[in-house]
Amino acid sequence: MGVKLKPAALLLALSMGLTGCVSTSVGKVPVNQDKAVSDYMNLAKGYVQGGYAEKAVKPLERALQIEPRSADVYGLLGMVYQIQSEAALAEKSFKTALSYNSDASDVRNNYGAFLFSQGRLSEAYRQFELASQDLSYPSRSRTFENMGIVALRQGKQSLATQHFEKALRLNSSLARANLELADIYFNQGNNRKSWQFYQSFIGLSQQDAKSLWLGIQLARSSGEKDKAASYALQLERLYPGSKELKEYRSRVGYEY
Missing domain, CATH: 1.20.58 (Methane Monooxygenase Hydroxylase; Chain G, domain 1)
Known part of the structure; x- marks a missing residue:
């Protein structure tokens, strides 16, 4: 994520996922309880978005009292702990979420972002790769963009280029992928392609x-x-x- 990589740039979980992370919990709960879980999660998201991450834990704990095997809740709890710099608790929460629902691609993508922030690049790449295999994942393009960012950090420019181009084939409005490709092609001396991606970037961000x-x-x-x-x-x-x-x-x- 010529590349200026910052962990925060990769953390889709923090910048986007809080308003759109949905995974399927194992088992069913009554509708009224399901609504209560959703309400607690929305309350936690509101705290995080308002800058009060410390207040987000309690409503999530209450949600887990209702649905203790919710991948949704544990995934969000992992992000909350990550914001609080509680790395061990964040990782435990992400792993718990995936143990309850290994198909929760949003959680897996967010877990990959966490691993990237810890400098665990190979592990992060693997989580993004697994999430990218879910053809029904609405944010699948982001997983390829994230793999591109990791590949750049690892010095694998050719692989990064492949991932960024795949990401844009899935979603042409990804600003980061456009910028990174503009940078890559400029450094390769291909100013024409670089300018094309650069123009796309400035139209998006x-x-x-x-x-x-x-x-x-x-x-x-x-x-x-x-x-x-x-x-x-x-x-x-x-x-x-x-x-x-x-x-x-x-x-x-x-x-x-």
């Missing part, structure tokens, strides 16, 4: 320091000095302490 620096280099190589200057000004204004700005100043200077 706000610019960050990494993307602005790439944009400067792409525009410069294409002779578009005005566009390069515009990106440079944004980099100066929005990211004054970034390593990308330092690199820009050292390599390009103020020629724009």
Whole structure:
């Protein structure tokens, strides 16, 4: 996740999964109890999204009193503990969730994100790979994007390219995959393909320091000095302490 990888960039569980993580629990509970479990989970999600992760544990514990074998609840509990930097409890919760429902691809994807954040790249890759095999998983494209990020961290650029391109075939609106491919192709000297992916990226996401620096280099190589200057000004204004700005100043200077 030329690649600026941060664990947080891979944590779909934290940035997206809290509003869309649904797995199937083992066994059935009465409708009214099922609603209670759902309500407790929504309450926990609300606490997390509001920045009160410490309050999210209690409603999840209450949900488990109603449905003690819920993969949904344990999966969310794993994310809550991860936010709290309780790594051992997070891993235990993810593993418990998967022991109750090994087909919970969302939980498996989120567990992979957790493993990535711990620097356990091979294990993370395996979890994403397993989740990617679920053809009915609505976020299957994300698993390929995540595998691409892990592959980049492992120095496997060719494999990363394959994963990012697969991710975009499934979902062309993945900003990260577009940006990483733009970066990969630029470093390979394929400015035409790089520019195509870069244009897709800026249509999907706000610019960050990494993307602005790439944009400067792409525009410069294409002779578009005005566009390069515009990106440079944004980099100066929005990211004054970034390593990308330092690199820009050292390599390009103020020629724009």
